[in-house]
Amino acid sequence: MELKQINDHCFYFKGAVNIGYIKSEEEGILIDAGLDDSAIKKVLKQLDEKNWPLTHLFITHAHADHFGGAAYLKKKRSVKVYAPELESAIINYPKLEPIYLQNGNNPYKQLRNKFVEGKPVLIDQTCSDGSFKIGSIDVTLHNVSGHSYHMLALQMNDVLYAADSYFDEKTLNKHNIPYIIDGLETINTLEKLLTIDVKGAVPGHGDYEENFKSTVEKNIKYHQTVEEELLKIISREESTPIEKVIAEFCKHCGVKIENLTSWALYRTAVSAYIKKVVEDGQVEMTFEDNYLSLKRM
Ligand SMILES: [Zn+2]
The missing domain is CATH 1.10.10.10 (Winged helix-like DNA-binding domain superfamily/Winged helix DNA-binding domain)
Structure with a gap:
């Protein structure tokens, strides 16, 4: 997890799944918590070495690769945890993911693994889209559903932490068929991303890009080809x-x-x-x- 700096306040730890970090004098917000204990441990080690604050965790959506490390984090540190409505319910009861993936049945044990079932975390506060305050830090939350039910992207001034609302080209091609749960919402979200006025964005998988809107356009084309x-x-x-x-x-x-x-x-x-x-x-x-x-x- 290599720490990358975007500006004075915005950073991210680059990994298979990125973990965002926003820092003020006294407060530090992590955006997502990685797949498991080992991912979040690497982040904590680097924050500790720098003596940087950690006071809040914002989880963008209830996929295990984004919240699997949150239970460990909450056990080790006193952080207030935020997540979107509905996604929070799944993070509180992660068995819901293998349940819905298996048409509502009690899931087979083969489906109960760390890639589709993270460790449960109690969410302190649920949130929805609009202006929002995390501690004393002002952010804007954007509903970017389509890849998940109520995924929220987090905008801090002119930087967008876009979660899995779009994928970098490598990730798109790697999966052949990108994981989405609603085709129409996916396209609507991508079109909405084109209208958000920020200097750059960092996706859940991939690099920070100032020119992210051209990647978003490529996502739209990709989904159209899949549909055809x-x-x-x-x-x-x-x-x-x-x-x-x-x-x-x-x-x-x-x-x-x-x-x-x-x-x-x-x-x-x-x-x-x-x-x-x-x-x-x-x-x-x-x-x-x-x-x-x-x-x-
Ligand atoms: Zn996801």
Whole structure:
């Protein structure tokens, strides 16, 4: 976790998942807490060496790679923890993630791992979008849902901590099918990011960029391409069971599913794109022989 400085107040620890840091004289806010104890320990070590303050933790969304280290942090330090409404419920009861990933069933034990189930953390205060005060530091929170239900990006003056609202190019290409839970909200959020007036942004995965809006544009194009390819698969037959569409689409994208976690994540992501094309009227849902199926309009 290499510490990177953006300006006098804004920093981030660069890792597979970035951890943001905002500092004033007496207060320090971490933005997200990394995947596990080891990630947050590296951050604490560096803050301690510099004797920099740590008083608050803001969790952007309830994905284990962003809050998995929070339980350790809360045990070791007296920090006040903030998270968005709804996301807070999952952070308090992280078993909810494998539950929803498995269609509401009590999850298989293979789905109860640190990548989809962080350690529980009690949130001190939930928040929503708008102007907000963390300690004495003024920030603006932006609802950037689409990748998660109520993810919030945090703006401090002219720097945006964008969470997973967009991905850098490397991350986009690595996952082939980016993880989202709602295709329409994802696009609306990306378009909203283009209107936020800041000097630069740091995503949850990737580097701080002043020119982040061109990366956001690339994200929009990427999602549009995914949608076009998905529509081609749905158009192959008169109607196709949704599970077959998901499997065929993963194959088309070069994804080879070999465990329950990746099955659950890809299934959710492809379903999010399917939801979009159903909601915008390009595809119809039908029931054929008890299969939920998709039909091109
Ligand atoms: Zn995430």
